[in-house]
Amino acid sequence: MLAPDFTLPDHAAEDWTLSDQRGAAVVLLFLRGDW
Amino acid sequence: MARRYDEFTGAGAIVASVSVDSVGQNAAMVDKLQLPFPLLSDPDRSVAVGPYGVADPVDAREIALPTTVVIDPAGAEVWRRSSTDFADRPEEDLTLEVVNALDLPATTAAAVKRGRPEPGPKAMPFDALTAYYRGAKFAAIAMGRRFPDARDTSMAYAAQMDRYVEAVHQTRDLR
Numbered sequence: 516m517l518a519p520d521f522t523l524p525d526h527a528a529e530d531w532t533l534s535d536q537r538g539a540a541v542v543l544l545f546l547r548g549d550w
Numbered sequence: 551m552a553r554r555y556d557e558f559t560g561a562g563a564i565v566a567s568v569s570v571d572s573v574g575q576n577a578a579m580v581d582k583l584q585l586p587f588p589l590l591s592d593p594d595r596s597v598a599v600g601p602y603g604v605a606d607p608v609d610a611r612e613i614a615l616p617t618t619v620v621i622d623p624a625g626a627e628v629w630r631r632s633s634t635d636f637a638d639r640p641e642e643d644l645t646l647e648v649v650n651a652l653d654l655p656a657t658t659a660a661a662v663k664r665g666r667p668e669p670g671p672k673a674m675p676f677d678a679l680t681a682y683y684r685g686a687k688f689a690a691i692a693m694g695r696r697f698p699d700a701r702d703t704s705m706a707y708a709a710q711m712d713r714y715v716e717a718v719h720q721t722r723d724l725r
Binding site for chain 2: 516517518519520521522523524525526527528531533534536537538539540541542543544545546547548549
């Protein structure tokens with residue numbers, strides 16, 4: 516199943532798009548963050 | 551993950567992380583933890599945390615339940631693990647095994663050569679630039695003669711080419 520595509524700003528406010536990474540595997544880490 | 555980052559890129563993966571914190575908080579976090587991969591910001595929970603279904607069901611703030619998702623080169627999700635609670639983090643060894651099984655070439659930034667830019671084999675030789683700009687200058691003058699309405703514009707281009715020639719000479723003196 517296709518993973519949902521998305522675009523989000525990185526920590527430098529640059530857009531990062533999942534589908535731009537095609538051709539490589541992507542390890543996506545969901546983090547709790549600064550809690 | 552930060553410490554084993556090279557193993558993941560070596561296995562052909564791009565690593566990215568997502569939290570519900572702001573870009574500013576994430577910048578501080580990346581700096582503090584020296585993360586070698588991007589930390590993306592999804593404060594609305596609607597762009598990634600929601601669609602991937604990883605909001606922590608027992609946390610009122612709907613922060614992400616620590617989850618690792620592996621996506622193959624065609625964009626399909628092939629594997630995921632979520633932690634059961636805050637003291638349990640998804641296993642890096644298992645994740646690396648999954649990536650290795652995809653049998654990909656390294657993605658690695660280390661594979662990208664760094665250093666001074668060099669002209670390619672088809673670049674115009676430096677010494678040809680003067681002749682090139684002089685040719686452009688005389689073409690502009692010729693156009694101005696042929697089309698009197700465009701004469702002012704053509705002469706401005708010709709003067710511009712003189713400045714380019716001058717710039718070439720100055721650059722040559724610096725080399």
